[in-house]
Amino acid sequence: MSNFLKISGLHAKIEADGGDKEILRGVDLEIPAGELHVIMGPNGCGKSTLAYTLAGREDYEVTAGSVSFKGQDLLAMEPDERAAAGVFLAFxxxxxxxxxxxxxxxxxxxxxxxxARGxxxxxxxxxxxxxxxATKSLSMQDEMLKRNVNVGFSGGEKKRNEVLQMTLLQPSLAILDETDSGLDVDALRIVADGVNKLRAPDFSALVITHHQRLLDYLSPDRIHVMAKGRIIRSGGPELARQIDQDGYxxxxxDAA
Amino acid sequence: MPAVTETREQIEKLGQSTYRWGFETDIEMDIAPKGLDEDTIRLISARKEEPEWLLEWRLAAFRQWQKMEEPEWAKVAYPKIDYQDLHYYAAPKKKPGPKSLDEVDPELLRTYEKLGIPLHEQAMLAGVEPEEGAEPRLPIAVDAVFDSVSVATTFRKTLQEAGVIFCPISEAVRDYPELVRKYLGSVVPAGDNFFSALNSAVFTDGSFVYVPAGVRCPMELSTYFRINARNTGQFERTLIIVEDRGSVSYLEGCTAPMRDENQLHAAVVELVAMEDASIKYSTVQNWYPGDENGRGGIYNFVTKRGACRGARARISWTQVETGSAVTWKYPSCILQGEGSVGEFYSVAVTNNFQQADTGTKMIHIGRNTRSTIIAKTISAGRSDSTYRGLVRMMPKASGARNFTQCDSLLIGDQCGAHTVPYIENRNMSARIEHEATTSRISEDQMFYCRSRGLSEEDAVGLIVNGFCKDVLKELPMEFAVEAQKLLAISLEGSVG
Structure with a gap:
């Protein structure tokens, strides 16, 4: 099942200030089914771009490389088709x-x-x-359901709402883009719970974070360090602790 | 391509192909020759077997109209209309009343079918006499205006038992002349404006509603309007009177056949609400908007006004305007009775080369009168949409309050949205609030929805319906569905 998610030589650019800016410069990454992988890296290294590109945001143009997801060409699919196929991005x-x-x-x-799934x-x-x-299992208030989507939500409520959506849509690949940033310990636990409840042999997750804190609750399988649009180092959970102590x-x- | 660019380009392609109700019914017509003079008016009046006073009223209006200038202050542009190049009267040829649907002109039935009217309702519309003891199946009474003559009026019996009169205004002229004579032109005087004068001179038909004191009308009253004859101006005249403590909800919906020539439509609607009376007037308007190059389409110059004559009277206008090439329409309220309430809820969608200049006037005369204005404008393509509203507090309107909210949603970068609020305050205890916003459907919103599995079309629909929610929730249930469909159809083609 090593071909659950396979990213090969992925290049992507965005139009900025009238010119093209290449952000992903050859990302190679494989996530086997059932595993939880983490991407860490300094600001601007391309973590969020990778997340958006996997979810199908149109203003990121893929210039080279491929992404296969459960044997399908992910890059050929519309964002809603990717959602139906099981990709979920927590914004x-x-x-x-x-x-x-x-x-x-x-x-x-x-x-x-x-x-779409029949x-x-x-x-x-x-x-x-x-x-x-779902709200009960995530210790969320039903009142959130009556409000307009994310309007007037606090930062923590917005993140919890993302986790609620994830829980309901039952993805097979969850991408969490810094979902832990700005959360207090309780909210952090809710996010981690949400992910842990989905963990199964046919569910994988890609967690983008700056902090070891969330990983304490998640027990990740692999840690990847991203810099300048590439994965420059991969390792076990100890890698995250090392980054937490020593920085990037x-x-x-080493990469330079 | 960014989603919004694509959405924009596809919305621009919207045009004739997506206008589902573009057809013309080929029924033998009784058409007056082109042109407008006193003889035309005499002919209309004679055809309708009108009393002398009404003919004189029409002629007086015509003489006023001749001295008036077509208004040019609205932010709309259209070729000069040649008023002598129009037919002012067209009626389907009279036939004896049908006994069953088999006897009804099949062309007419096909028209109803295309309109999506269910069979049992078609029978009512076509004037088929129901069998004795048959239960009315819908709590909606329909008065169909097929071109200029009301083809049929239904549920009249149930309404009669409640004491409610609901009939074509031409019949009301015959059967209830005192009522018509008392109220016709009492809210919108013939000489109020160019188009109301024209309407007063040549109006052919429309609806008449009278709700006596203490009666809550037992059902929603509904009119399907269609404009059908080539080059025939359509001049509806509607008059609704609700006495003390009475209430009525009136629905007006329209679709029109496709054609190339521009068609003039200049309706007048007058509402009168006495003490503690309430009138809810809802409109879904989907006339032919013209093609994607701005060719054809209806000119919709309407004067709608309600008078809250008694204390605590309430008049509520709700409109969903998706059609017409040019719209000039300001449903208004004269808040005369103490504590009377006026409301205006509007969604206006313009696309391609459509132009809309619409809004309301709230004239606060009595003490503690209140008004609410919620106007939502959606512009796409190269269309131009203007909200134009007047809130006037008269010297005696102590404690009067107004709240106005105007929101515009732009799709693409070639359309325009304008807000022109006029506020006149002559009473320092009055309170007037005005809020306005302009926004776009952002790529962020589109991507967010689509990443949750929504198709592009569903995403646009959801966002636009959210934008219009405050207005759509004011529509009666029967109409809310139709309105949502219309919004969806207006947005169809925004997806590949």
């Missing part, structure tokens, strides 16, 4: 949708994905039951 900055009721949004999302759509009653169970300087010096 670093979740987007506000004024006037769009959170419960309605969640149900629309769940049913879109279920339809599963029966949930009616309002079924959905309410499912969503209530030694890795960057």
């Amino acid at each position: 670093q900055s979740p987007v506000e949708l004024p006037g769009v009721n959170n419960a309605n949004f969640l149900r629309t999302a769940v049913n879109s994905v279920r339809r 599963e029966a759509e949930m009616d309002a009653v079924q959905f309410l039951k499912t969503v209530r169970a 300087a030694t890795f960057l010096a």
Whole structure:
């Protein structure tokens, strides 16, 4: 199952200030099924770009390389097709949708994905039951369902809402883009719980973070260090602790 | 390509192909010759077998109209209309009343079918007499205006038992002349504006509603409007009167056949609400907007006004405007009774070369009168949309309050949205609030939705419906569905 997620020589650029800026410069990464991998790296190294590119954001243009996900060409798929195929991105900055009721949004999302996966759509009653169970297991208030998507949510509430969406959409690949940043210990635990509840032989996760703190709750399988648009070092969980103590300087010096 | 660019380009392609109701019914018509003079008016009046006073009223309006200038202050541009090049009267040829649907002109039935009207409702619309004791199946009464003559009026019996009159205004002229004479032109005087004068001179038909004191109308009243004859100006005239403590909800929905020539539509709607009376007037307007090059489409110059004559009267206008090439429309409230309430909820969608200049006027005369204005504008393509609203506090309007919120949503970078609020305050105890926002559907929002599995079309629909929520929730259930469909259709083609 080593071909669960395979990123090979991935290059991507973005249009900025009238010119193209290459951000990913040959990313190679494999995540086998059932594993939880972590990407760490200094600001601007391309971590979020990698996350967005995997989820299919259109303003990042892939110029070379390939991504295969469960045997499919991920880069050829639309963002909604990727969601249906099982890719989920927890946003670093979740987007506000004024006037769009959170419960309605969640149900629309769940049913879109279920339809695409050939599963029966949930009616309002079924959905309410499912969503209530999910909020309860994540120690979240039902009141969040009645509000408009992310509008007026605190930073912590937005992140928890991402975890709720992840729980409901049941992805097979979850990408968490600095979901832990700015969270207090309790919220951190909720995020970790959300991921841990999904862990299964056919579920993998790619966690982007700056901090060892979240990893204390997650028991990752592999740590990757990213710099200047490439993975420059990979190792076991001890690598994260080393970064936490010494910073990135030694890795960057090695890579240079 | 960024999603928004794509959305924009595809929305620009929206045009004739997506206008589902572009068809023309080929029914034998009784058409007046082109042109407008006193003889045309006499002909209309004669065809409708009107009393002398109404003919005189029409002629007086016509003489006023002749001295008036077409208004040019609105932010709309269109070729000069040749008022002598229009037919002012067209009616389907009279036939004896059908006994069953088999006897109804199949062309007419096909029109209804394309409109998506269910069969049992078609029978009612076509004027088929229901069997004795048959239960009415829908709590909506429909008065179909097929071109200029009301083809059929339904549920009249149920309404009659409640004491509610709901009929074509031409019939009301015959059957309830005192009521019509008392109220016609009492809210919108013939000489109010160029188009109201024209309407007063040549109006052919429309609806008449009378709700007596203490009666809550037992069902929603509904009218399907269609403009059908080539080059026929359509001049609807609607009059709704609700006496003390009465209430009514009136639905007006329209679609029109596709054609190349521009069509003039100049309706007048007058509402009168007495003490503690309430009138809810909802419109879904989807006339042909013209093609993607701005060719064709309806000119929609409407005067709608309601008078809250009694204390605590309430008039509420809700409109979803997706059609017409040019819209000039300001449903207004005259808040005369103490503590009376006026509301205006509007969604206006413009696309391609559509132009809309719409809004409301809230005239606060009485003490403690209140008004709420919520206007949502969505512009796409090269369209131009203007909210134009007046809030006027008269010297005696102590304690009056107004709240106005105008939000614009832009799709693409070639459309325009404008907000022109006029505020006139002559009473220092009055409170007036105005909020306005302009925003775009952002790529962030689109990507966020799509990464959760929503198709591009569903994502746009969700975002736009969210934007319009405050207005859509004001629509009666029966109409909310149609309105959402219309929004979806207006946005169809925004996806590849």
